[in-house]
Amino acid sequence: MRRLILFRHGKSDWDADFRSDHERPLNGRGARAARLMGKLLARTGELPSLVVASTATRATTTAQLAIEAGNWKVTFIQEHALYGASPSSVLEYIRRLPDNHGSVMLVGHEPVWSGLVATLTGANARMPTAAMVGMRFSAGRWADVRGGSGELLWLFKPRMFESFSL
Numbered sequence: 001m002r003r004l005i006l007f008r009h010g011k012s013d014w015d016a017d018f019r020s021d022h023e024r025p026l027n028g029r030g031a032r033a034a035r036l037m038g039k040l041l042a043r044t045g046e047l048p049s050l051v052v053a054s055t056a057t058r059a060t061t062t063a064q065l066a067i068e069a070g071n072w073k074v075t076f077i078q079e080h081a082l083y084g085a086s087p088s089s090v091l092e093y094i095r096r097l098p099d100n101h102g103s104v105m106l107v108g109h110e111p112v113w114s115g116l117v118a119t120l121t122g123a124n125a126r127m128p129t130a131a132m133v134g135m136r137f138s139a140g141r142w143a144d145v146r147g148g149s150g151e152l153l154w155l156f157k158p159r160m161f162e163s164f165s166l
Contacts, residue, residue: 001102001136001137001138001139001140002102002103002104002136002137002139002141002142002145003046003048003102003103003104003134003135003136003137004094004103004104004105004106004120004134004135004136004137004145004150005041005046005048005103005104005105005106005132005133005134005135006105006106006108006113006116006117006127006132006133006135007037007062007063007066007105007106007107007108007130007131007132008107008108008109008110008113008127008128008129008130008131008132009026009030009034009054009056009058009059009061009062009107009108009109009129009130010026010027010029010030010031010032010033010034010058010061010062010065010129010130011026011027011029011030011033011129011130012024012025012026012027012030012058012129013025013026013027013030015027018057021056022055022056022057022083023056023057024056024057024058025057025058025061026057026058026061026062026065030058030062030129030130031061031065033129033130033158034061034062034063034065034066034069034130035065035066035068035069036069036130036158036161036162037066037130037132037156037158037161038065038066038067038068038069038070038072039069039070040070040156040161041066041070041072041132041156042070042071042072046103046134047070047072047073047074047103048074048101048103048104048105049074049075049101049102049103049104050074050075050076050077050097050098050101050103050104050105051063051067051072051074051075051076051077051104051105051107052076052077052078052079052082052104052105052106052107053076053077053078053079053082053106053107053108054078054079054080054082054083054085054107054108054109055078055079055080055082055083056083056108056109059082059083059107059108059109060078060107062107062130063076063105063107064076074105075101079093081093082106082107082108082109083108083109085108085109085112086112086115087112087115087116087118087119088119090106090108090112090116091116091119091120091145091147093106094106094142094145095142095143095145096142096143097142098142099141099142099143104142110127113127113133114126114127117133117135117152119147119148120135120137120145120147120148120149120150121135121148121150121151121152122148123152125152125155128157128158128159129158130157130158131155131156131157131158132154132155132156133152133154133155133156134152134153134154134155134156135150135151135152135153136150136151136153137149137150137151
């Protein structure tokens, strides 16, 4: 059994001083949402053992804030291949994940995440900023994950939980 969580980066700050799209930071709302989602996921008991974030500033910061807020004990790495990717290239990346991690979170971007959910599960899941999708695969190895082989377990959007005290 394999579990995959896709986490879209928090809302970014278009008014900040940045040289490239890759360096665009989170805004205050995006940072708050990342922390909220980190706490929420910790409460569910669905924590991954590996978190892989796009090297884009907004994705890396989202992952780091969620990990810190939820006090996750995970391995964290950055992967440039998740920035500017396509659903098919991310699927290939997933198929190369180390099998010793049965549950993995990828932190990245739209519209790739919605497209990947559709590719993996057939579900039409819109991914607003800081949303998370949980999926499950009956595959014994990541290399065995194929399009259409996943089951959508849940979709959490920050606005669903803003009024809760986590």
